[in-house]
Amino acid sequence: MKTATEARSGKGHRDENFPVASHLIHPRHRGPILDFYYFVRAGDDVADNAGLSPERKIALLDGLADALTGKGPDDPEAAPLRRSLAERGLPPRHALELLDAFRMDAHKSRYETWDELAHYCRYSAVPVGRFVLDVHGEDPGRTWPTSDAICTALQVINHLQDCGKDFRSVDRVYLPRETLEKHGARIEDLGAERATPALRAVIKDLAQRCLDLLEEGRPLPDLIDDTRLAMEIAAIHRLAVLLARGLLVRDPLSETVHHGKAAFALTALGAAATALARRPFRRHLHPALRGARP
Structure with a gap:
């Protein structure tokens, strides 16, 4: 045992x-x-x-x-x-909420709607961002909403990248049934070596939802007081956008969606540098920050 x-x-x-x-x-x-x-x-x-x-x-x-x-x-x-x-x-709290998500995984292998999947992400991904912000002493009221959007997108992007592997290895499908039916795809399509046009349409649909969430979360680096954390979040956000855009044009069943480590490192570095350059202007960009730490 x-x-x-x-x-x-x-x-x-x-x-x-x-x-x-x-x-x-x-x-x-x-x-x-x-x-x-x-x-x-x-x-x-x-x-x-x-x-x-x-x-x-x-x-x-x-x-x-x-x-x-x-x-x-x-x-x-x-x-x-x-x-x-x-x-x-x-x-x-945040660690216990993640255990709740894993309890869901122990019994649940299918999701009916986007809202049901988002509820799962509330426990499987959102607590990660909130914990990191809490460790840094950031203001929850100012930072949690945009962090929640980014974390949800990150989780769904991971699901999309691993959709074939999840189905074959643990018979788990995070693609909502309503989205599969909308595009005429079947769960069994996930077991193929290459995605069908219908399954590709599902993946594109969900990847676009992720891009919408990432746009919602885009202000987060400016809202964070800790400069190093702001740079880290900006790098993660840029990488997530890159991957979501990749899922619009690549098949995760037969192609590598992410770029090599060197390309990812350069992308992350560029995003971190941009976030650093914005620090002197963030109070002008976001009036709610006028009382925040420099």
């Missing part, structure tokens, strides 16, 4: 599609963010483990939650984050 540690996939923060606590983040904040990432990674690996029953997945996820909150025995996957939260005086 596997533990959460035994269910580990071996995937780390450098294997993700988007930067996780890059060196743009100040060293004093990187530790808590990485502790959060590896706790969440442990829960995600449990939810994705094909050798575990849904009931065992739920039990392991409950154990992680209890270890994090102190209601149950210690767990090596939870201990670092628990210490970081205590040191910062932060609640476990």
Whole structure:
């Protein structure tokens, strides 16, 4: 009977599609963010483990939650984050919400509507951005709405890139049924080596929704007080736009959507530099910032 540690996939923060606590983040904040990432990674690996029953997945996820909150025995996957939260005086809310998303994954493999998928993203992606902002002491009222839009887009972009793999490996489909039916696509199309024209239309439809969300989130770097975090978010946002645009013209079943590491690094660097250049003018661009830290 596997533990959460035994269910580990071996995937780390450098294997993700988007930067996780890059060196743009100040060293004093990187530790808590990485502790959060590896706790969440442990829960995600449990939810994705094909050798575990849904009931065992739920039990392991409950154990992680209890270890994090102190209601149950210690767990090596939870201990670092628990210490970081205590040191910062932060609640476990965001990590617990992500465990709720993994509980959904344990039992749910299909989504009917865009709103249903967005609800899943509220628990599977939105808490990540909110945690990073909280670690930096940012104003939730000013930053959470745009962060939520970006995080939702990032999650759906990941789903679109991995749609074939998710279907084949764990029989999980995040493409909403209503969007598949709208374009005359079938779930079984995800098992092919190449996307059908109907499935390509579905992917384009959802990629455009992601671009709309990213446009909604575009002001976030200017709204953040911490300059290094603003640069990190600007880089992630630019990379997300690049990937969403790639999904408009590439087939994730048969083509690589993302560019090479060098091209991604150059794109991220350019976005970070642009965000830095905008810092002196952000109060003029966003009147709500007139009382913010320099």
